[in-house]
Structure formats: C-alpha cells, structure tokens
Amino acid sequence: MLKIKNVSKYYGKTTALGEVSLRIPKGSCYGLVGPNGAGKSTLIKILSSIIHDYTGEAIVDNKALTHEQKGKIGYVPQDICLEEGLSAIGNLYLFGKLYGLNGKKLKLRALEVLKQIDLENRAKDKVSTFSGGMKRRLNIGCSLMHNPDILIMDEPTVGIDPQSRNYIFQMISEIKNDGGTIIYASHYIDEVEVLCDEVAFIDKGEVVENGSVDELLKRYATPSIFMKGNPLTLNDIKQYGDVSAKKGGYMLTTNEPLQVMENIIAHCRNHVIDLERLELVQPRLEDIFFSLTGSELRD
C-alpha cells in the first residue's frame, strides 16, 4: 500500500500540488488523470524521490518514503532517458549498476528484462538506431532492472506507434499479474479506462475525485441515448429527457434508458418516422472528468 497524506508542493507562487491525499492499493493499476499542468509529474517526482522539498507524507508499506523504501519503486520518466550511443543491453547494464546490481545477477536480470520488453533481437544495436516506440520500451526496461514492487509511469505512450503501445499494455498486465503495483499518469483517459482499476482525477494541483473506475462510472455517468430519424425533431423526444443536438441527430440523457428507447420506438412507429439510429451510449470517464472540472484533457 502506498499512501500520500496532505502533500503540497509550490514553485514560487505556483501551487503544483495542494494538500493531496491518496491511497494506492498493492497490486493495482492506479491512474493519475489530469490535463497538462495539473500536477501529475510533480506528484510522481515526489514518489520517485526526485523532488524532496514538499510538505506532507508519502508512505510505502507503512514506512516513510526513505532511501530503503525508494528501492521498491521504479520510475519511467515522461522524457526518454537513455544513452543513445550504447546498445539496449548496455543501457540495461548501466541502469542495473545504478541500482546496485553487478556480475552474474546483472547479466541475468538484463536478459530477463530484454525478453519482457521484447527487444531480444535488438540487444546489441545502438539506441540511436531505435524507433520512438522501441526507446520507450527500453526506457521502461531500465526502470524494471531492480525488480521494483511499484512501477510509476509518466505518460508512457506519448508519441509512439500503436504496436509499441500494445506491447506496453501487455507489459503492464504481466507486471500486475505478478503482483506488482502500477501508477499510470496520463491525459489519455481512454487508456486509463482500459488499464486501471482505480483512478484519481487531478486538476490545478488538487484531487477532485478518486475511486474505482467502475464505481465512478456508475456513480456519475447518466446513461445517454443517441438517435437519428427522418423526420425526427426535438418536439418528438424532448418529453423523454434532456436533449441536445449532436452529429446530425440527438443525444438524450435519462435514468431509464431502456424504457425511453421503447417509448421512442413506439412514438416513431405511430408518427411514421423512419428511425435510422437508436443507440445506448456507454458512459465514459472523460465526460465525468469534464463535468467535475470543466477542463478538457486533450492537448
């Protein structure tokens, strides 16, 4: 379990984080979601012991985040941090040594990690010849060298191809299956929705909401129905819920979507309206974030 209690960090007059408290369960994939400048990287840098001048407490397995606890954490920075002139295995050796590995242990661990990041066939190639996605995978591999219990990833899929993105997702589910904890910061909320068990919404340095993804979806998202018909007008449907025009049709929110769908079908049949589309729209985390903060997540 990782706990953050009343953590604040200021840069001059800028509040990067204000009294943030979170509990991150062991073995979970925990999403930190917020727009650019929300404070995600600052929180991650505190947990990775890169930033020390903060107030509040960070606690790992019931102990304050000290040098000893630091070894339990792996950090994948937002910007790729590799030695371009070294090979993939050379970089893994370098980071492994920084974490205190050497000799046979270092070599064995590097081979394990190479397999995990699926770069065995490029082990001896220089990083400067790698694609952006391969560099991202190697960057993650470097942070796994000391076999951390908690892996913190800061926007790990920015600027990569879909194939590498899938590799990263696969890696995350394998780490989770092995009992590892992942903290995944992203402003790609669709990724968080797929990968994470729990999520914290961060905006302007504050946690505006947190909890299990399923629970938040249930708690906040009102079901919506999208419909399009010829000739379907606002007057035909406004009696069934809140309606807004969207994509050439109408979006209607209601707490009784199935009943309303039945009513609309009956109404269209009785009024000779050709109903071209009638769909239940799945609630999304992105809509919840927007309704709570008024902030958009995308660049």
Ligand SMILES: Nc1ncnc2c1ncn2[C@@H]1O[C@H](COP(=O)(O)OP(=O)(O)OP(=O)(O)O)[C@@H](O)[C@H]1O
């Ligand atoms: N070294 C710094 N000096 C001054 N202000 C900073 C510094 N680092 C971050 N900030 C400010 O702190 C706030 C939080 O930034 P942070 O990088 O933590 O956000 P973020 O959510 O990670 O955003 P992004 O996704 O763009 O990295 C922002 O207002 C940012 O401008």
